[in-house]
Amino acid sequence: MQTRDEALAKIAATILDLETLATRNSDRLDFHELSVWGIKAALEAAYAAGQEAK
Template sequence: MSQIDTILTLIAQKHLGIDTLQTRHADSLDFHDTAVWCLKDALEAAFQAGVEFAASNPKAKDAEIAKD
């Protein structure tokens, strides 16, 4: 699992109560009801993680950023 995947999974677990971001091919496991305030918290955490990642890797290549 990449560093970004790990960070996103941790955010999903902490803010959304989602155990994994892996597709499990079952509606009950792949779709979740989420409160808007939880979604907002998760988006803010992801944004902050991106800011911190960029600050620690100031010379990230465009190809690395765009690969996803």
């Protein structure tokens, strides 16, 4: 079973194409332009992961 942080990192990587969710103290690395449909897909995946964890 994945931890919450592992599940979020996987969603961020696969859906949002983010290398990491860690703060790197660089605007270029910490801020990203994301489409609303990508954000929606990530939120749906996070919701589904939460439902499966119950």
